[in-house]
Amino acid sequence: MAAFTAPKGVPEYYPPDSSAFLAVREALAAPARRAGYGYIELPVFEETGLFVRGVGESTDVVRKEMYTFEDRGGRSLTLRPEGTAGVVRATIEHGLDRGQLPVKLWYAGPFFRAERPQHGRYRQLQQVGVEAIGLDDPALDAEVVALADEGYRSLGLSSYRLLLTSLGDAQCRPAYRELLVEFLRRLDLDEDTRARAQVNPLRVLDDKRPELQAQLGAAPLVVDHLCPSCKEHYDDVRRHLSALGVQWEEAPRLVRGLDYYTRTTFEFVHDGLGAQSGIGGGGRYDGLMGLLGGQPLSGIGFGLGTDRTLLACQAEELTVGDSARCDVYLVPLGATAKDRLVALSGELRRAGVRVDVAYGERAMKGAMKGADRSGATYAIVLGDRDLDAGEAQLKDLRSHEQTAVPLDDLLSTLKGKLL
RNA sequence: GUGGGUGUAGCUCAGCUGGUAGAGCACCGGGUUGUGAUCCCGGUUGUCGCGGGUUCGAGCCCCGUCACUCACCCCA
Known part of the structure; x- marks a missing residue:
């Protein structure tokens, strides 16, 4: 009887650490919400053709990393490997670009790539992303990067860097590409690299191998x-x-793995994550709307890795999220006390206080231990002795001070302390 | 996908030249007939990743496999 295990390469988040995951996702999305981006919820699978066309046939993502399957109606579907293609598809399909521009959207959720798992590289990865479609205003590029x-x-986080460059556009990139191909042709390259130079010559530029980088010293840069207009x-x-106070490094050899990028292109890398150092990236994709059958509108966006950002926080030993499960922990001693405290738990929760109760027939000691582990600031102890006196014991778990509070005042006293 | 490393209790790990498993933490109980976090005492916990092989005997050696991990590659 083999126990079931999660699919390979899938990270799972559960208490107590899951609170940090939620906090990271929230923190990454908050700036976009403050900047007028609206939430968009999209399917996790799409027609395969959307990604082949949108992401690009020559990319590794499409060629060997997609989870593609046939549904019962014979349609070819693919688990989304990235977010932009879906957002652009939905924008066109629902006519979101028929109103005032730009269309500003944000999303969060899982994406899927069939890669060999590694620390920080997962088959199901979580991203928070934004897209701003319809304007090629450079101030909008700056906004997206700043978010x-x-x-x-x-x-x-502090040990991260922003790498920035421009990849040019349909005007200037083809000519540059010619130059680069010509340059690469004269180099002594291994078979794989030569093939890459054919399919996607820009990719060769950011190869990590030092012996190759040495040869690339004189390579032309985009x-x-x-x-003139791109410049x-x-x-x-x-x-x-x-002006926005964002610092960056010029990265003229920065290349992205998705074909749609044009002009402004950027990547955030963290120094504490080893080989999988990219914690987020994005750029402009001025041809994508047209390519997918919409108006010829420009666009810019990013995808931020929630998993990797969490790892980066851990690498910097930052505490993120609230690990406390509640503010008040109720400890009833006896059936009558339990009735009173169960009722109180409902009243407190309706008032917005986070409350847990020592359920079961726990001994006093165990119940107090539960109070400690819950992270609560206060414990309420109620037993027959207190009921006779018409009061409950309110204990401050940090200062260890305990005071008797009349039962009728419990709700208002706690609200006063916590809200 | 390619190459390397590692899999022992819920967690972190120890385990000698092969002789059928340990510590700390966690959890439960007691010390305190109603008080946590600290302290003391006691207790529970393992198909030693899985499957084969060698051996009188395998956690340890060999093969396979799975998972994780590091690098390449790729990217978040």
């Missing part, structure tokens, strides 16, 4: 071959980022 930065900063756009983005 991500603010999310990380609000958690207390930023040196931007057309102006990039300059404006950087000016606005400075």
Whole structure:
């Protein structure tokens, strides 16, 4: 009888640590909500063609990392490997881009890639993302980047860096690509790399192998071959980022794995995570709306890794989230006391106080231990002795001070202390 | 997908040149006929990842497999 186990490469979060996961997700989403982004909830699977077209046939994600299956009607479906394609699809399908622009949306949830699992690299990964569709205003690029930065900063993270570059657009990238292909052709490359140079030459630039990097020293860089409008756009983005107080590093060899990126492109890397250091990334995708059958509108967005951000917090030994399960812990001694405290638990919860009760027939000592473990600030002890006196014992679990409070005043006393 | 490392109690780990398992924490109880966190005492907990093989005998050696992990790759 083999016990069941979770599928390979899937992280699970459960108490007490799950509170940190929730706090990270909340922290990453909060800046977008404060900036007028509306929530969008999307399916976790889509028509396979959406990703093949949107993410790009030449990408590793599409070529070897998608969970693709056929449903009972013979349709080819794929568990979403990223969020942008779905958001753009929904924007077009529901005509969200028919009103005032930009359309600003945020989302959070699981994504799926069939990779070999590693610390920080999961087959089911959690992301928080935003998309701003319809304007190519560089100030909007800066806003999106700043939202991500603010999310990380609000958690207390400091050992991360923002890498920034521009990948050019349909005007200037083709010519640059030619240059790069020509340059790569003259290098002595192994078979895999040569193939990559054919399919996606930009990817070769950020290869980590030092011997290859040595050869790439003189490689042409996109930023040196931007057309005038792309260059102006990039300059404006950087000016606005400075105004927003965001710091970045120029990363002219930064390349993203998804084909749709144009112009502003960025990635956040954390120094405490080993090889899987990217905690978030994104950029502009000015051709994607048109490519997926919508109006030819521009767009920019990011995806932030919730799992990796949590790992980054742990690497920096930050405490995130509230590990306390409740504020007040009720300890009844005897049936009559239990009736009173069960009723009180309902009243307190309706008033917004977090309450737990020592259920079962626990001994006093065990019940108090439960109070301690719950993280509660106060314990209420009620036994026959107290009932006779018409009061309950209110114990402050931090100062260890205990006072008698008339039963009728319990609710108002606790509300006064906690709300 | 490629290469390396590691799998022993719920958790962190010890276990000698092969002789059929230990510690700390956690949990439960007692010390305190109604008081946690601290202290003292006692107790529960394992198909030693799984399957084969070698051996009189395997947690330890060999093979396979699964999971995790590190790097490549990829990316969040």
